[in-house]
Amino acid sequence: MAPYTGYIPEGRYLQLSIPVHLKDKALRLAQDVPSAGHQKINRTKNRLRDYWWYHCSADIKSYINSCAACNSMKKSNDPTPRHPLTLYRASNPMEQVHLDFLGPLPKTKSGNECVLMIVDQFTKWVGCNPLPFQTAEVTAAAIVREFFSRFRFPLQVFTNQGRNFASGLL
Incomplete structure (x- = not known):
């Protein structure tokens, strides 16, 4: 079958439809391989923009949110207030x-x-x-x-x- 060479409207592009049984492999290749670099949700969506499957945005989001490597490098959302860094000088032992x-x-x-x-x-x-x-x-x-x-x-x-x-x- 010859590739599609017809007219594509401005701002549109072709997407390859991924079968359900291959979506996990596509997610792993876009996120887990060393060259992918464990990017955030928007960058991973951009990496997979040429591919499509039902609920692909939700699947990408849940895959990245459940990624152990990404979660270990995430900044904490801990609302505990921290004391600002200040300079203190001790004048006695055990002070x-x-x-x-x-x-x-x-x-x-x-x-x-x-x-x-x-x-x-x-x-x-x-x-x-x-x-x-x-x-x-x-x-x-x-x-x-x-x-x-x-x-x-x-x-x-x-x-x-x-x-x-x-x-x-x-």
Whole structure:
């Protein structure tokens, strides 16, 4: 069969109709291959503009919304207010303490995968506590057991406001 060479009105173009059993393959090729780059919905629709099937816009949207790689790179819609970055200077030990996690790292024989870092801003003292998880419960227990019980409660605690630090437990 010869290709269509007739008149196409301005602003119109031909679309190839995709059978239902091939639509998943078309979506994978437009989204998952390395050259596709996991683009957003509009760019993926533009990539597939020469192809058509029933409910293609809805299928593209649901495919991208369910893509694990895209969801892992998405910005969070967390409405939790964040404190603006400011410069603070400590004038005494234990006035300001900073907490953060290092990891995930390769699992040790004892099952630890991350390190809780505790730094006193004035003295620059660094405490490193290996932990198996970064959950709020494990984090709180390590801070109390390894830091607050050995020293005292600091006047201010600074974190990166991660979920394990911003929980109600801490």
